[in-house]
Every structure is written in C-alpha cells, then in structure tokens.
Amino acid sequence: xxxxxxxxxxxxxxxxxxxxxxxxxxxxxxxxxxxxxxxxxxxxxxxxxxxxxxxxxxxxxxxxxxxxxxxxxxxxxxxxxxxxxxxxxxxxxxxxxxxxxxxxxxxxxxxxxxxxxxxxxxxxxxxxxxxxxxxxxxxxxxxxxxxxxxxxxxxxxxxxxxxxxxxxxxxxxxxxxxxxxxxxxxxxxxxxxxxxxxxxxxxxxxxxxxxxxxxxxxxxxxxxxxxxxxxxxxxxxxxxxxxxxxxxxxxxxxxxxxxxxxxxxxxxxxxxxxxxxxxxxxxxxxxxxxxxxxxxxxxxxxxxxxxxxxxxxxxxxxxxxxxxxxxxxx
Amino acid sequence: xxxxxxxxxxxxxxxxxxxxxxxxxxxxxxxxxxxxxxxxxxxxxxxxxxxxxxxxxxxxxxxxxxxxxxxxxxxxxxxxxxxxxxxxxxxxxxxxxxxxxxxxxxxxxxxxxxxxxxxxxxxxxxxxxxxxxxxxxxxxxxxxxxxxxxxxxxxxxxxxxxxxxxxxxxxxxxxxxxxxxxxxxxxxxxxxxxxxxxxxxxxxxxxxxxxxxxxxxxxxxxxxxxxxxxxxxxxxxxxxxxxxxxxxxxxxxxxxxxxxxxxxxxxxxxxxxxxxxxxxxxxxxxxx
Numbered sequence: 001x002x003x004x005x006x007x008x009x010x011x012x013x014x015x016x017x018x019x020x021x022x023x024x025x026x027x028x029x030x031x032x033x034x035x036x037x038x039x040x041x042x043x044x045x046x047x048x049x050x051x052x053x054x055x056x057x058x059x060x061x062x063x064x065x066x067x068x069x070x071x072x073x074x075x076x077x078x079x080x081x082x083x084x085x086x087x088x089x090x091x092x093x094x095x096x097x098x099x100x101x102x103x104x105x106x107x108x109x110x111x112x113x114x115x116x117x118x119x120x121x122x123x124x125x126x127x128x129x130x131x132x133x134x135x136x137x138x139x140x141x142x143x144x145x146x147x148x149x150x151x152x153x154x155x156x157x158x159x160x161x162x163x164x165x166x167x168x169x170x171x172x173x174x175x176x177x178x179x180x181x182x183x184x185x186x187x188x189x190x191x192x193x194x195x196x197x198x199x200x201x202x203x204x205x206x207x208x209x210x211x212x213x214x215x216x217x218x219x220x221x222x223x224x225x226x227x228x229x230x231x232x233x234x235x236x237x238x239x240x241x242x243x244x245x246x247x248x249x250x251x252x253x254x255x256x257x258x259x260x261x262x263x264x265x266x267x268x269x270x271x272x273x274x275x276x277x278x279x280x281x282x283x284x285x286x287x288x289x290x291x292x293x294x295x296x297x298x299x300x301x302x303x304x305x306x307x308x309x310x311x312x313x314x315x316x317x318x319x320x321x322x323x324x325x326x327x328x329x330x
Numbered sequence: 331x332x333x334x335x336x337x338x339x340x341x342x343x344x345x346x347x348x349x350x351x352x353x354x355x356x357x358x359x360x361x362x363x364x365x366x367x368x369x370x371x372x373x374x375x376x377x378x379x380x381x382x383x384x385x386x387x388x389x390x391x392x393x394x395x396x397x398x399x400x401x402x403x404x405x406x407x408x409x410x411x412x413x414x415x416x417x418x419x420x421x422x423x424x425x426x427x428x429x430x431x432x433x434x435x436x437x438x439x440x441x442x443x444x445x446x447x448x449x450x451x452x453x454x455x456x457x458x459x460x461x462x463x464x465x466x467x468x469x470x471x472x473x474x475x476x477x478x479x480x481x482x483x484x485x486x487x488x489x490x491x492x493x494x495x496x497x498x499x500x501x502x503x504x505x506x507x508x509x510x511x512x513x514x515x516x517x518x519x520x521x522x523x524x525x526x527x528x529x530x531x532x533x534x535x536x537x538x539x540x541x542x543x544x545x546x547x548x549x550x551x552x553x554x555x556x557x558x559x560x561x562x563x564x565x566x567x568x569x570x571x572x573x574x575x576x577x578x579x580x581x582x583x584x585x586x587x588x589x590x591x592x593x594x595x596x597x598x599x600x601x602x603x604x605x606x607x608x609x610x611x612x613x614x615x616x617x618x
Contacts, residue, residue, distance in 0.1 A: 008414065022376055041581070058422075063422050063425060067613035107602075109606075110459065110602055110603075110605065110606030111602065112606065113606065113609050114605060114609050117362045117562055118562065118605075118609065118610070118611075118614075119560060120362060120425070121362070121554040121555075121557065121558050122601075122602075122605065124554060124556035125551060125554065125558075125598055125601070126598075127556060128551055128598075129595060129598045132591070132595050136591065136592050136595060137593070188366075197462060211363050217441060239556075255533065256547055256551065257547070260364070263425070263426075263429070264426055264429060264430075266421075267423065267425075267426040268426070269424075271420060271422075272419075279392060286542070296440070296441060297437075298437075298440065299433060299437035299439070299440065300434070301440065302433065302437075303430050303431070303433035303437055304434060304615070306426070306430035306433065307410065307427065307430045307431065307434060309415060309422065310414055310426055310427045311410065311413060314414050314417050314418035314419075314422075314423045315418060315419050315423070
C-alpha cells in the first residue's frame with residue numbers, strides 16, 4: 001500500500017511541477033515583464049535534455065564528454081533538411097535524433113569497448129572531430145555556418161491546427177519555451193521509466209561490473225550500444241531544437257567546453273538521481289547568468305564556486321536532499 | 331622528407347613531455363587532469379614574465395616555471411583532489427574537480443595576463459641550413475632540451491627512491507602502502523612533478539610559438555590523444571604516443587596539405603581503428 005501512495009505522490013508532484021512550468025512561469029514572466037527569461041529557461045530545458053543523454057551513458061558506467069558532437073550533428077541535420085530539402089522542422093526533429101543515434105551506433109561499436117578514462121578521452125576528441133568535420137564538409141558551409149533558418153512551420157491534421165506556424169505568432173519565444181518544456185518533461189519521464197525498468201536494472205549491473213553481468217547472461221555489447229544510441233538521440237534532438245531557436249548553426253555552436261559542461265551538469269546534480277541533470281543544468285546555467293554582472297571575474301567566481309561545491313558535496317546537489325534514496329551508489 | 335622527420339621529432343619531444351606529466355598524474359591518482367593544458371599555458375606565462383618582461387636569463391625563467399607549477403600542483407593535490415577522492419562515492423567525481431580547476435586557471439590567467447598572444451625574444455638566433463634541412467637553432471636547442479628532460483625523468487623514475495615509490499604506487503596502491511610507502515606524500519610529489527613537467531614545456535615552447543590564454547584546452551586534447559595512443563598510466567607509452575603524434579602531425583601537414591585542414595580528422599579516424607584493435611593503446615594495462 002505504501003508503495004502505491006508514494007507513487008501517486010510522485011505523479012502528482014511531477015504534474016504540479018509541469019503545470020507550474022507551463023502556466024505559472026509564463027504568468028510570472030508576464031507580470032514582471034522580463035521576457036528575456038524565456039530564452040534562458042528554454043535553454044535550460046534543452047540543455048537538460050542533452051545532459052540527460054550524458055546521464056544515460058553515466059548509467060552504464062561510461063564518462064561521456066562527446067555529447068557536443070551529437071548536439072552539433074543534430075543541429076546540422078535539422079538545418080540542412082529544412083534549408084536544402086524544405087522539410088517541416090517538426091519532421092526533422094526526430095530525424096535529427098535518429099541520424100545521431102545511427103551515427104552513434106557506428107561510432108559506438110568500436111569505442112564502447114573502451115572504459116573509464118579511455119572512453120572519456122575518445123569522446124572528448126569526438127567533439128573536436130565534429131567541429132573539424134563541420135568545418136571541412138562542403139554541405140555544412142564551413143566556418144560561416146548555416147544562417148537564417150526559417151522558424152518552424154505549423155502542423156495541421158484534417159484541417160485542425162495542432163501547432164501554429166511560429167512565424168505568425170506574436171511571441172515565438174513563449175512557443176519555443178512551451179515546446180522545450182514539453183520535450184524536457186517527455187525526456188525525463190522516459191528516463192525515469194528507463195531507469196526503473198528491467199533494462200535500467202541491467203544497465204546498473206553494467207555500471208557495477210561488466211564481466212560479472214556478462215557472465216550471468218546479460219548481453220553487454222547490445223545494451224551499451226542501445227544506451228549510447230539513446231543518449232545520442234537526446235543530444236541530436238536538443239541540438240536540432242537549439243539550431244531552430246537561434247535560427248543558425250555554426251561549427252562552434254557546440255564545442256569541447258559545451259561537452260564538458262553537459263558532463264558537469266550531470267555531476268553537479270548527482271549521478272545517482274534521474275533529476276540530477278535537470279537540477280545541475282538549472283543551477284549551472286543560472287549561476288553563470290547571475291554572475292554576468294561581475295564582468296571579468298565571472299569565470300573566476302564561477303569556477304571557485306564549482307570547486308567549493310565539489311569539495312563540500314562530492315556526490316552532487318541532490319545528495320543533500322535525498323541522502324538515503326536508493327541510488328546508484330554501491 | 332628529412333625536413334618532415336626533423337619537424338616530427340622536434341614536435342614529438344615536446345608532446346612526449348606534456349604527455350608524461352599527464353600520464354604520471356593519471357597513474358598515481360587515477361585522475362584525468364583536465365587542467366594539464368592550462369598548467370602548460372601558465373608555465374608559458376611565467377617564462378614570458380621573467381624572461382620576456384624582467385629580462386632575466388632563460389634558464390632562470392624555465393626553473394621558475396617549473397617551481398611555480400610544482401607548488402601549484404602540490405597544493406592542488408593536497409587541498410583539492412585528496413579530500414574529494416577520499417569522500418566521493420564515484421571516482422569520476424575528480425573529473426568535475428579537474429574541469430573546474432581548468433576553468434579556474436583559465437580565469438586567473440585571463441585576469442593576470444589578458445587574452446593577447448604573447449611571445450618572447452629568441453633564445454638563440456640563426457638558422458641551421460644544409461642542402462636538405464632547414465632548422466632554426468632555437469628549435470634544435472628546445473628539442474634537445476626536451477629530450478634531455480625526458481631522459482632525466484626516466485632516470486629519476488627508474489633509479490631514485492621517490493621514483494621507485496611512485497612506480498610502486500602506480501602498480502598497486504594498497505600493496506605499496508603495506509610495504510611502507512607513504513602514499514599521500516608520494517601522490518603529492520607525483521602530482522607536483524606532473525604539473526612541473528607541464529610548466530617546463532610551456533616555458534620551453536613560449537620561446538618558439540608564444541603563448542595565449544586560450545590554448546590550454548586544445549593542448550589538453552592533444553595530450554589526451556597521445557596518452558590514448560600510448561596507453562594511459564605508462565611512462566613508455568606516453569613517450570611513444572608523443573613521438574607518434576608529433577610525427578603524424580608533421581607528415582599529415584605535408585602530405586594532406588592540398589586537401590585542406592584535415593590532418594586531425596585523419597589522425598582521429600586512424601585512432602578509432604587502432605583503438606578498436608588495441609583498446610588500451612600500445613602499452614596500456616587493461617584497466618583504467
């Protein structure tokens with residue numbers, strides 16, 4: 001009985017959180033007139049989707065610093081499909097994710113055999129390679145990137161408009177915000193289900209001891225490729241969304257620093273908690289934004305705070321609130 | 331062709347020194363030091379200040395670079411990495427710390443030295459010219475110094491007492507502790523030594539390529555590449571990786587020149603193939 005009541009509690013609180021994000025936040029922003037916050041919050045939502053991908057790879061015990069590569073790839077796939085083939089943005093969004101997932105299967109098959117720092121280093125280099133590729137390939141238009149990508153068009157089914165044309169909206173920022181929040185909710189719902197499903201349990205076994213898991217019949221090679229593909233899918237979707245919001249994509253849109261940040265988001269939130277990436281992204285992004293007033297000392301203060309946080313809470317922010325929660329810790 | 335090989339050797343000697351520091355820290359602490367490139371840049375700036383601004387002899391500047399970085403590395407180990415390693419549930423947490431220190435060093439250098447490209451006057455002028463080879467004398471000197479330092483480092487690790495202790499630590503931390511090796515002390519010495527190597531290379535190279543506060547990240551990436559080629563945590567591997575990367579870069583820049591800036595793409599593709607055959611690099615142990 002207790003279990004069902006906690007479950008209901010969770011569903012209710014998740015629903016409340018979503019309602020707060022979709023209704024209360026726009027109202028508050030309207031009241032205070034700070035419509036620039038839309039862009040900030042949209043970025044947080046999208047970055048937390050991308051970071052959630054990194055979290056999945058952490059879940060199978062791999063340190064992924066290559067998420068920027070897939071975000072960049074997703075952005076370019078979506079931009080090229082929209083610009084060169086005139087596809088609807090909403091169609092390119094899953095396509096970008098699928099393209100990244102397919103690419104990650106190809107890349108992942110050899111590199112997922114590596115572990116620990118080796119995997120971390122290879123993925124780090126992957127980000128740099130994605131940037132170099134974007135510079136070198138003819139279709140990506142080199143260093144000048146792809147600019148003035150049209151805003152997403154509408155979707156209508158049997159004459160009913162499901163999603164309005166973003167270009168006709170009075171406030172496309174709000175529309176992007178809502179889309180991003182919905183995507184984020186979907187992503188973390190899926191992540192929660194994944195972490196608590198049979199596959200999630202198997203992934204945890206991978207994290208603890210791959211040899212042991214494989215000796216009792218877990219198909220580790222298959223599982224880790226699946227997990228990596230899922231992770232890259234999220235990266236691609238997030239990147240495609242970003243390209244659409246900023247209406248442009250450059251080789252430097254996602255760099256090594258971004259990849260490291262995605263990893264930091266996960267660390268900061270806490271690797272043992274599904275909501276870790278979301279909280280970590282929120283804190284890091286807003287912390288960075290708040291420090292903007294300090295000018296040249298921004299990076300100094302930011303990194304000092306990070307170091308202190310790491311010294312005080314080496315297991316992530318959520319370890320403060322949920323110390324006894326059954327997480328990934330051994 | 332001789333020119334390409336000479337360039338490769340010169341680059342490789344630099345790279346091997348950078349990779350040595352990184353691999354030493356990794357072997358002792360199991361920490362992937364993201365801040366290694368930043369340490370290199372800091373070493374460069376110290377030499378720039380002392381040799382370029384204060385006009386003291388180059389050797390003094392180089393020693394100062396090494397000492398400054400050794401002190402910084404030692405302090406970082408004692409007050410940052412050691413507590414986090416002890417208290418964290420997952421050893422990857424040190425990576426966040428290392429990344430944060432990388433940001434921190436970047437910020438400090440940006441504040442202290444600005445974002446301009448800095449260079450110093452040549453240590454020796456003149457160019458060595460033969461019928462097939464053109465090499466400036468300062469490059470030759472820097473290359474020879476780097477090779478001498480690699481040799482000194484290897485002798486130190488092989489025959490001195492701290493070197494032996496550190497090798498024992500790298501092999502098996504617990505066993506080393508049981509044999510009476512002061513683990514904490516030698517971890518600190520090792521970290522300081524690794525940082526010092528980075529600083530010294532930075533100081534050496536500032537006399538040729540100059541330095542600016544933005545190159546720390548790319549240098550770290552190159553160091554990671556070398557360590558991957560050679561195998562993490564192995565001294566011989568780092569040296570081999572450094573020379574191989576230097577050679578590939580030198581050859582690639584010449585051979586692939588007409589195809590544009592794709593040397594690193596090719597290197598990475600080769601690395602992927604190589605790693606799928608040998609996941610632990612040339613000499614790495616199957617852990618890490």
